[in-house]
Amino acid sequence: MKQRVSEFLVDLSSDLPSAVVEADTGEGLGVKTFSLSVPIESTIDEAGELAVTLPHGRLATGFDAPHGRLRVSFVRSEAE
Amino acid sequence: MSGYLGSGLGTGSGSGPVFSVEEFVQSLTAQLDRAQDALAIKAKTGRPLTFALKDLSVDLKVFWEAPEGQLRLRHANPNEEGASTVHLSFTTITRAMAEENSLSLSQDEDPRALSEITEQGGLGEQERRQLEMVGIRTVGQFKRLSQNTDPKQVEAYLGIPVNRLRMALERSAQPTVTGNEPVQGADKRRLLRIRGANLMKGETPRVLMSGEPVEVLEASESELLVKPMSHHREGRFEVEVGGQMTGGFYELPTEPNADPFAARQPMRRVGGIKSW
Numbered sequence: 001m002k003q004r005v006s007e008f009l010v011d012l013s014s015d016l017p018s019a020v021v022e023a024d025t026g027e028g029l030g031v032k033t034f035s036l037s038v039p040i041e042s043t044i045d046e047a048g049e050l051a052v053t054l055p056h057g058r059l060a061t062g063f064d065a066p067h068g069r070l071r072v073s074f075v076r077s078e079a080e
Numbered sequence: 081m082s083g084y085l086g087s088g089l090g091t092g093s094g095s096g097p098v099f100s101v102e103e104f105v106q107s108l109t110a111q112l113d114r115a116q117d118a119l120a121i122k123a124k125t126g127r128p129l130t131f132a133l134k135d136l137s138v139d140l141k142v143f144w145e146a147p148e149g150q151l152r153l154r155h156a157n158p159n160e161e162g163a164s165t166v167h168l169s170f171t172t173i174t175r176a177m178a179e180e181n182s183l184s185l186s187q188d189e190d191p192r193a194l195s196e197i198t199e200q201g202g203l204g205e206q207e208r209r210q211l212e213m214v215g216i217r218t219v220g221q222f223k224r225l226s227q228n229t230d231p232k233q234v235e236a237y238l239g240i241p242v243n244r245l246r247m248a249l250e251r252s253a254q255p256t257v258t259g260n261e262p263v264q265g266a267d268k269r270r271l272l273r274i275r276g277a278n279l280m281k282g283e284t285p286r287v288l289m290s291g292e293p294v295e296v297l298e299a300s301e302s303e304l305l306v307k308p309m310s311h312h313r314e315g316r317f318e319v320e321v322g323g324q325m326t327g328g329f330y331e332l333p334t335e336p337n338a339d340p341f342a343a344r345q346p347m348r349r350v351g352g353i354k355s356w
Contacts, residue, residue: 009133009136044096044099048097048103048106063159064158065158068139069138073133075132076132
């Protein structure tokens with residue numbers, strides 16, 4: 001199921017671990033930047049919006065869109 | 081943003097929506113703005129840390145088409161062979177960087193669209209496109225090109241004949257009114273602001289409202305501020321600049337303390353009964 005690229009990016013960022021904290025000491029490691037390079041299946045709809053999905057892999061039908069690639073870097077930001 | 085054409089350049093045989101690169105990049109930028117906004121909202125929902133988009137690049141399989149001389153892209157359909165790869169790279173920039181690298185619309189002395197002078201004289205549609213290709217979209221930019229460049233050079237590089245450039249330049253130098261609006265002066269009097277191009281050439285222009293000359297308080301090439309008389313409500317105004325005329329129609333609100341009958345014929349007494 002293809003998603004608009006804006007929704008895809010927000011979903012992608014939701015799955016990123018922001019920090020791992022040691023419960024006993026309260027100390028931990030945070031993720032500062034996160035870069036990802038993934039193959040994508042994409043289409044451009046009538047309104048010019050790019051929709052993407054990860055490739056179907058084992059569920060590929062042989063009639064899938066040609067694969068492109070998405071490279072994205074997220075940087076940690078602190079709430080104001 | 082940067083982009084290149086990768087392997088293969090074909091027109092393909094499939095169907096689907098086609099877009100100019102400019103349209104597509106604008107659409108994609110709007111989507112990235114939405115993603116960035118959504119991530120910013122998440123940060124305000126109580127999460128102490130969240131992520132913001134820093135860089136993004138995307139490779140897309142497309143076919144290039146040029147139906148009317150303008151390069152357009154169409155996304156490759158399933159099982160279409162020979163697609164090109166377009167690589168688009170985006171990075172976040174600050175507002176200051178965006179402003180520094182953009183043309184300031186307010187600084188353009190003649191922001192009329194180039195089509196306004198090409199439609200009525202000088203340049204045709206093809207020549208307008210050639211000028212747009214080198215970033216000339218407004219009459220102000222066209223004038224700057226003409227001031228700083230020999231027309232023969234423009235002819236050599238863009239293929240636009242010198243005589244047509246001269247005609248377009250003459251057309252671009254004619255006074256034109258693009259709009260007007262009532263404004264309130266410091267003494268709360270009604271004033272009329274007239275916007276346009278070439279509204280002043282050395283000396284202050286002469287302005288008539290409904291055929292009567294009115295005082296010009298401020299004048300520049302792109303704007304005039306005039307003081308209508310108290311009875312002026314609506315009608316035609318004319319601006320005379322260096323012997324050339326332009327004009328438009330005005331409509332002014334009623335002044336708070338204005339005499340409601342002032343715009344009509346002066347009253348005269350007929351047999352002891354007031355009439356007008």
